[in-house]
Amino acid sequence: MHLKYSRQAAREAAKPPSRRSKHSVDFQPFPHIVTNSVSGEQTTGFPFSERSRAFRDRFFAQAADADWLDWRWQLRNRIKSLAELDRIFELSADERQAVAQRSGALPMGVTPYYASLMSLDDPSQGLRRTHIPVGDEFVKTPGEADDPLGEDHDAAVPGLVHRYPDRVLFLATGFCSTYCRYCTRSRMVGEPGGEYEFSRSQWERALEYIAAHAEIRDVLISGGDPLTLSDERLDYLLGRLRAISHVEFIRIGTKVPVVLPMRITPSLTAILKKHHPLWMSIHFTHPDELTPEVTESTARLADAGVPLGSQTVLLKGVNDDIAIIKPLMHGLLKRRVKPYYLYQCDPITGSSHFRTPVASGLEIIEGLRGHTTGYASPTFVIDAPGGGGKIPLSPDYIVGRDGDDLILRNYEGGEYRYSDAGGTVGAFQTVDGKLS
Numbered sequence: 182m183h184l185k186y187s188r189q190a191a192r193e194a195a196k197p198p199s200r201r202s203k204h205s206v207d208f209q210p211f212p213h214i215v216t217n218s219v220s221g222e223q224t225t226g227f228p229f230s231e232r233s234r235a236f237r238d239r240f241f242a243q244a245a246d247a248d249w250l251d252w253r254w255q256l257r258n259r260i261k262s263l264a265e266l267d268r269i270f271e272l273s274a275d276e277r278q279a280v281a282q283r284s285g286a287l288p289m290g291v292t293p294y295y296a297s298l299m300s301l302d303d304p305s306q307g308l309r310r311t312h313i314p315v316g317d318e319f320v321k322t323p324g325e326a327d328d329p330l331g332e333d334h335d336a337a338v339p340g341l342v343h344r345y346p347d348r349v350l351f352l353a354t355g356f357c358s359t360y361c362r363y364c365t366r367s368r369m370v371g372e373p374g375g376e377y378e379f380s381r382s383q384w385e386r387a388l389e390y391i392a393a394h395a396e397i398r399d400v401l402i403s404g405g406d407p408l409t410l411s412d413e414r415l416d417y418l419l420g421r422l423r424a425i426s427h428v429e430f431i432r433i434g435t436k437v438p439v440v441l442p443m444r445i446t447p448s449l450t451a452i453l454k455k456h457h458p459l460w461m462s463i464h465f466t467h468p469d470e471l472t473p474e475v476t477e478s479t480a481r482l483a484d485a486g487v488p489l490g491s492q493t494v495l496l497k498g499v500n501d502d503i504a505i506i507k508p509l510m511h512g513l514l515k516r517r518v519k520p521y522y523l524y525q526c527d528p529i530t531g532s533s534h535f536r537t538p539v540a541s542g543l544e545i546i547e548g549l550r551g552h553t554t555g556y557a558s559p560t561f562v563i564d565a566p567g568g569g570g571k572i573p574l575s576p577d578y579i580v581g582r583d584g585d586d587l588i589l590r591n592y593e594g595g596e597y598r599y600s601d602a603g604g605t606v607g608a609f610q611t612v613d614g615k616l617s
C-alpha cells in the first residue's frame with residue numbers, strides 16, 4: 182500500500198480546526214506507509230506533525246512526504262549556510278554577523294525537521310538559540326577551555342577515553358546531524374579529516390585496546406552522534422564490542438531521536454535488538470522537542486527493549502526554569518525515558534552566555550524532588566573541569582543535629598527528627614575539632 186497525502190490535504194491540516202473546510206476529513210497523520218522516490222524504501226507509521234508539514238510546504242516544497250521522512254534526505258538537506266538560514270529565518274543582525282564570522286571548530290548545521298521546531302522570527306526562542314550562532318560565541322571568559330573535561334589527556338588511543346577503571350568512552354564519529362552551540366566536544370565534531378580524524382583503523386585500535394583490558398566492562402559509544410552512522414557500520418561496531426566477553430554493558434549517547442527522529446527505522450531497531458543489553462542516553466533540551474515524531478522515535482526504541490535515559494544541559498534563557506524543566510521531565514516519563522542527568526553547562530570556550538549559576542540547578546532539583554514523581558527527578562551534576570568526572574549536587578535537606586536526633590527538612594520546609602543514635606551526620610565541627 183502506498184498512501185500519499187495531497188498538498189491540498191496538507192494545507193488543510195495546517196489550518197486551525199475552526200478554519201478548515203466543512204468537507205475536509207479530519208487529518209490523521211498516521212498510520213501510513215510512505216515510499217522513498219529514490220531508494221524505494223518504505224517507512225511505516227511514522228507521523229508527520231502539522232507544524233513540520235506546514236514548514237515543509239513553505240520551505241522545501243519540492244520534497245515529497247517520503248523524502249521528508251527519510252533521514253538521509255534530512256541529512257543531505259541540512260541548513261548549513263548563511264544563505265540557507267536567510268531563506269528561512271528572519272535573522273537578527275547579531276545572528277547574521279556571527280554566522281558570517283564563524284570559522285574553525287563547530288560548524289553550523291540543522292536538520293530541516295529540527296528547524297521546523299524553531300521560531301522563524303524570534304531569535305530569543307530556546308531551540309533557535311541553541312543552534313544558530315550569536316556574537317557571544319566569540320567571547321572567551323576565564324575558566325573556559327576547548328577541552329574542559331581533559332578528555333584528550335585521558336585518551337588511551339585516539340578516539341577512546343579511558344578515565345574510570347571499568348568503563349571507556351568510544352568516540353565513534355565526529356559527525357552530528359545538528360550542532361549544538363554549547364557542545365562539550367566542539368573541538369572535534371564536524372571536522373572530518375581534521376585533527377580528530379575518525380577512521381576504520383582508529384576503530385580497530387580502540388577495539389584492540391578494549392579487548393586487551395579485561396577490566397573494561399562498560400563501553401559508552403558517543404561522538405559526534407553514533408546514530409548518524411549507517412546501519413551496517415553501527416551493526417559492525419556493536420557486533421565487535423559484543424564479541425569481547427568482558428564487555429557487559431554498551432551505552433549509546435545520542436541526540437538523533439530528537440533532532441532526526443525518522444532515523445529510528447525498523448531496520449535500525451532490529452539491529453539494536455540484536456546487541457542487548459544496550460542502553461541509550463538521549464540528549465533533550467526543551468519541551469518544544471516533544472513532538473509526535475519524537476513520541477514515535479522513543480516508542481520504537483523502548484519497544485525494541487532499549488532502556489532510555491535523558492541528559493539535559495541547563496542553559497541560561499533556554500531551560501533554566503522549573504516551569505520548563507518540569508513539563509520536559511513529565512513528557513519524558515510519558516515517553517518511557519527516565520530523566521537521568523541534568524548538567525551544569527561545561528565551561529567550553531565561548532559558552533558563558535549559556536551558563537547558569539550553580540544555584541539555578543539546585544533550585545530546579547528542589548522544585549522537582551517531593552513536588553512530583555520521584556522518577557521525574559534527574560541527578561544534577563557538574564562534570565569537573567580537568568577530568569574529575571561527574572560530581573552530583575543536591576539541595577541540602579540536613580538542618581543539623583540535636584544529640585541522637587538528626588534534624589531534617591522535607592520538600593515543604595517542615596522539620597522532622599530522625600533518631601540516629603551515636604551518629605555524627607549533621608553535627609558541626611568546633612574549632613578544637615570536636616563535634617557539637
Ligand code: SF4
Pocket residue numbers: 356357359360361363364365366367370404405406435436464
Ligand atoms: S549532538 Fe552532542 S556531540 Fe553533537 S553537537 Fe550536539 S552536544 Fe555536541
